[in-house]
Amino acid sequence: MGIFRARCADCHGIDARGIRGPDITRVWAEGRTDGGLFQTLRNGVPNTEMPSVGARTPDVEVWQILAYVRTLAAPAPNDPPRGNAQNGERIFRANCASCHQVNGKGGRLGPDLSRIGAARARDALVNQIVGAVEGSRLGYEPVTVTPQEGQPIHGVKKNEDLFSVQIMDTRERIQGYEKEKMKAVADDKKSAMPAFGPDRLSQSDLDDVVRYLQGLRGFDPAVRQ
Amino acid sequence: MRATIARLVWIAGLSALVGAAVAAQQAPPPQVSEQELLDGLKADGSRWLTFGGDYANHRHSPLTAITPANVNRLMPQWTFQTGTLGNFETTPLLRDNVLYVTGPQNVAWAIDARTGRQIWRYRRELPATGLTACCGLVNRGFGVLGDKLFMTTLDAHLLALDMKTGAIAWDATLEDYKRGYASTLAPLVVKGKVIVGVAGGEYGIRGFLDAYDAQTGKRAWRFYTIPGPGEPGHTTWSGDSWQRGGAGLWVTGAYDPELNLLYYGTGNPGPDYHSDSREGDNLYSCSLVAIDADTGKIRWHYQFTPHDVHDWDATEVPVLADLTIAGQARKVVMFANRNGFYYTLDRTNGKLILGKPFVATTWAKQIDSDGRPHLEPGQLPDEKGEITCPDITGGTNFWPPTYDPSSHLFFVNAREVCAMFYAWKPEYKEGDRFTGGAAQRVTASDRKAYGALRAIDPITGERRWQFEYLTPSTAGLLSTASGLIFSGDAEGNLLALDSRSGTLLWRYQMGATMHGTSPITYMLDGRQHVLVPAGTTLTAWALPPEASATR
Numbered sequence: 001m002g003i004f005r006a007r008c009a010d011c012h013g014i015d016a017r018g019i020r021g022p023d024i025t026r027v028w029a030e031g032r033t034d035g036g037l038f039q040t041l042r043n044g045v046p047n048t049e050m051p052s053v054g055a056r057t058p059d060v061e062v063w064q065i066l067a068y069v070r071t072l073a074a075p076a077p078n079d080p081p082r083g084n085a086q087n088g089e090r091i092f093r094a095n096c097a098s099c100h101q102v103n104g105k106g107g108r109l110g111p112d113l114s115r116i117g118a119a120r121a122r123d124a125l126v127n128q129i130v131g132a133v134e135g136s137r138l139g140y141e142p143v144t145v146t147p148q149e150g151q152p153i154h155g156v157k158k159n160e161d162l163f164s165v166q167i168m169d170t171r172e173r174i175q176g177y178e179k180e181k182m183k184a185v186a187d188d189k190k191s192a193m194p195a196f197g198p199d200r201l202s203q204s205d206l207d208d209v210v211r212y213l214q215g216l217r218g219f220d221p222a223v224r225q
Numbered sequence: 226m227r228a229t230i231a232r233l234v235w236i237a238g239l240s241a242l243v244g245a246a247v248a249a250q251q252a253p254p255p256q257v258s259e260q261e262l263l264d265g266l267k268a269d270g271s272r273w274l275t276f277g278g279d280y281a282n283h284r285h286s287p288l289t290a291i292t293p294a295n296v297n298r299l300m301p302q303w304t305f306q307t308g309t310l311g312n313f314e315t316t317p318l319l320r321d322n323v324l325y326v327t328g329p330q331n332v333a334w335a336i337d338a339r340t341g342r343q344i345w346r347y348r349r350e351l352p353a354t355g356l357t358a359c360c361g362l363v364n365r366g367f368g369v370l371g372d373k374l375f376m377t378t379l380d381a382h383l384l385a386l387d388m389k390t391g392a393i394a395w396d397a398t399l400e401d402y403k404r405g406y407a408s409t410l411a412p413l414v415v416k417g418k419v420i421v422g423v424a425g426g427e428y429g430i431r432g433f434l435d436a437y438d439a440q441t442g443k444r445a446w447r448f449y450t451i452p453g454p455g456e457p458g459h460t461t462w463s464g465d466s467w468q469r470g471g472a473g474l475w476v477t478g479a480y481d482p483e484l485n486l487l488y489y490g491t492g493n494p495g496p497d498y499h500s501d502s503r504e505g506d507n508l509y510s511c512s513l514v515a516i517d518a519d520t521g522k523i524r525w526h527y528q529f530t531p532h533d534v535h536d537w538d539a540t541e542v543p544v545l546a547d548l549t550i551a552g553q554a555r556k557v558v559m560f561a562n563r564n565g566f567y568y569t570l571d572r573t574n575g576k577l578i579l580g581k582p583f584v585a586t587t588w589a590k591q592i593d594s595d596g597r598p599h600l601e602p603g604q605l606p607d608e609k610g611e612i613t614c615p616d617i618t619g620g621t622n623f624w625p626p627t628y629d630p631s632s633h634l635f636f637v638n639a640r641e642v643c644a645m646f647y648a649w650k651p652e653y654k655e656g657d658r659f660t661g662g663a664a665q666r667v668t669a670s671d672r673k674a675y676g677a678l679r680a681i682d683p684i685t686g687e688r689r690w691q692f693e694y695l696t697p698s699t700a701g702l703l704s705t706a707s708g709l710i711f712s713g714d715a716e717g718n719l720l721a722l723d724s725r726s727g728t729l730l731w732r733y734q735m736g737a738t739m740h741g742t743s744p745i746t747y748m749l750d751g752r753q754h755v756l757v758p759a760g761t762t763l764t765a766w767a768l769p770p771e772a773s774a775t776r
């Protein structure tokens with residue numbers, strides 16, 4: 001923690017979720033490996049602001065920085081694992097897969113969860129599922145676009161500027177709209193992700209789903225000929 | 226013999242051609258004179274020769290061919306791609322139809338303003354290791370005098386380049402880059418001297434402003450932004466903290482030829498957030514300093530943020546104007562500060578005329594009659610964290626504002642953002658970061674960050690109008706006598722607005738934001754052009770020829 005705070009936090013933030021530099025708690029979910037990240041720290045990113053840790057920093061300290069950032073991304077659980085992953089997968093398929101991909105299967109409206117077990121801790125997963133997290137992640141903010149004629153289009157925001165918005169609608173169509181040509185473009189208050197409170201998901205089913213998600217560590221998309 | 230005759234015929238033909246061209250447009254003298262620099266932006270639009278267009282940093286062009294009525298007919302003329310990593314933060318210069326532009330990575334170009342084609346390219350190899358530029362491998366522009374261009378480098382050198390070829394004329398070392406020094410600002414050339422400063426406030430440097438002889442590269446004087454033992458202000462630093470107290474100078478200042486004073490804003494004290502080791506006001510960090518251009522001696526200072534703990538460098542662009550305030554003619558310097566306050570100071574003596582927040586501030590709400598900010602409680606960063614507005618990047622920052630002397634309005638891109646600030650005790654290691662803290666974004670739904678282009682009356686500090694952006698913009702500005710203001714948003718839109726009302730008139734999606742860059746404008750072959758650096762591109766804009774002719 002000491003090395004991270006002294007050398008990295010000024011740009012990446014004390015929580016590693018980005019200030020001047022990018023959010024580095026999501027790198028594992030995006031598919032970066034420990035080995036690759038070690039090399040990034042060791043060499044820096046040439047021709048950018050990201051410096052090398054320097055020749056004076058021993059390898060063990062580089063690994064300590066990475067280990068610490070990993071705890072910021074997904075702190076190790078304090079309690080023993082619980083729940084049945086197999087049942088969790090069944091519940092996931094029935095309730096979640098229409099919006100979330102896992103290993104190349106499922107819907108696209110929500111974030112891909114193929115590596116979520118490496119990226120987020122148990123508590124964070126539970127909070128997300130029961131709807132206790134305020135707001136939506138960038139790229140998944142709910143929005144309603146109302147054309148001059150026809151039905152309102154609901155979706156999630158992929159990008160936006162003062163004059164246009166780019167969305168994925170609930171039918172997974174990606175499309176840009178010019179604001180001045182629409183009747184209305186409005187941010188929705190309610191997340192596109194329904195809250196799975198105790199009325200919809202029992203404690204033991206919740207444990208099972210979380211156990212399943214914790215086991216998701218990515219997959220190899222390489223085609224074997 | 227035959228070859229010689231052919232050559233003579235060829236030269237004669239060439240001379241006839243040149244004669245014709247001269248009739249259409251008089252070529253300027255080969256050497257850039259001091260008078261040209263003093264004259265600033267001329268009504269003929271033939272040049273842009275200093276960072277701010279003139280020594281007062283108005284960035285306000287007298288050109289009127291492009292107007293609020295026809296700006297929507299602007300068309301791209303060409304686009305230039307840098308072909309390097311990293312983005313522009315530069316203000317290009319123009320003379321005799323040639324653009325002189327610095328880019329990231331110690332690269333610079335001369336470019337044909339008619340076509341966007343490169344004439345020469347200069348590149349200085351970056352050191353393989355040990356470079357410490359905190360916030361991007363950037364450069365903010367050239368200075369010029371005689372037949373030489375002046376450019377600072379990321380490894381803390383000042384170079385003179387031959388305007389015609391880009392060949393190096395002389396190379397002066399400002400300081401050892403391995404000790405945390407870098408230089409990114411556009412040099413200001415004043416009375417035959419090249420004025421430059423150093424960055425490195427996050428690396429335990431001791432900041433300074435230097436003057437070098439434009440002919441020889443010999444140093445004429447040095448002003449340390451942190452006074453040494455025995456000098457006035459030295460005791461505003463406890464212990465030996467002055468030796469690595471920061472206070473860099475990385476944005477070009479202004480110059481008043483009558484008073485012969487240079488005005489520069491200074492950077493934050495170091496370590497940035499943990500300040501136990503540097504008790505006191507920490508002069509002249511976070512200040513505006515007025516420096517005698519001949520001797521480098523300080524005439525006066527005004528400290529915006531005594532004992533700063535939020536990394537609020539006062540490295541914004543000072544803008545000079547002559548105003549009538551309460552019936553009296555006043556020579557003022559206007560300054561929108563990273564700390565969230567707008568200031569109008571008397572530039573003859575540094576006395577505060579007006580100081581007022583132009584964004585939401587929590588650390589102080591007013592300036593007391595003694596010129597010091599009235600501090601609010603609970604705004605010191607610590608291990609637990611304190612929420613403060615503005616955030617680290619500040620209410621504004623190094624991106625240039627403009628001033629319209631006809632409407633007496635000061636225009637600035639402002640940010641409404643707060644942050645959680647932390648502090649802890651740092652250890653100093655030469656060449657390493659030395660900040661003693663960090664910050665965290667505040668993302669509560671009731672604290673949505675946004676930005677706005679604001680028009681401020683420098684006599685009252687009141688806001689005349691604003692144009693709100695979706696997110697905070699870091700673009701510099703350009704205004705014109707026809708009542709236009711050019712800006713950019715963080716999403717990559719180039720925007721033209723009516724400078725009297727803030728109404729949006731025209732826009733174009735460039736694919737990159739004008740981070741820290743400003744457009745310039747000039748006349749080329751009878752048509753007004755607007756040149757916009759954004760990301761890795763320069764794009765030249767003009768009205769269609771027929772629209773220019775029938776304006």
